[in-house]
Amino acid sequence: MFDTMTFTKILGAFCGALLIFLLGNWAAEGLYGGGEGGHGEEKQAYTIDTGATDTAAAKDQGPDFATVYASADPKKGERIFSKCKACHKVDGNNATGPHLNGVVGRDVASVPDFNYDNALKSLGGKWTPDRIQQFIHDPKKFAPGTKMGFAGLKKIEDRANVIAYLATLN
Incomplete structure (x- = not known):
């Protein structure tokens, strides 16, 4: 059977x-x-230049970082920083990522007991607020090859608030 x-x-x-x-x-x-993007996404085949400027793109850019950073709120930044706590600590100890005490103004890849990837080692310079915001906006674009798997903070206000919070830890 x-x-x-x-x-x-x-x-x-x-x-x-x-x-x-x-x-x-x-x-x-x-x-x-749909080709490279897949999922049936349509791509524009050509662009016709009409000579007009794209005011919508200019509006989308919004204010510059320095203006937003000047009015940033560290308390809001502390709440947003909770997304970073999975890999970073602020008590002076390293985790998956280096500790972020004193990161604002610190040399890039300078925590002595942390093994940085080559992408960050090759950057050089200091972590200025503007550099930090570029990095946390899109880590893979700012430092190609970085091991940081975070997708980034897309809102400029969130980035400014987090950096204002980190600046209080110096």
Whole structure:
């Protein structure tokens, strides 16, 4: 009735059907997918220059960092810093990332007992508020090859508040 050979045939048929389904899905994505971005995203083929400036892009940029940083709130920054606590400490001890006590104004990659990646070692200079905000906005773009896996803080106000909080730890 129901012996091991029957069970093996049923399992084989199921695996074969799954394999055909997955291969068909892969082939369809290759044929009908959106290319590099995938997922059917449309890309503009060409741009017509009308000579007009893009005021929407200028509005999207918003205020510059120095203006936002001048009115930053360290209390809000302390709350936002909770996203960083998974890897960074502020008690002078290192974790997955180096401690951030005194980071504002400190030399880049200068905590002696932390093993920095080559991307940060090659930066040189000091951690100024503007440099920190560029780094925490998009770490992979600012220091290509960095081991920091954080996606970044997209809001300029959040970055300014976190840096204002970190400045209080100097």
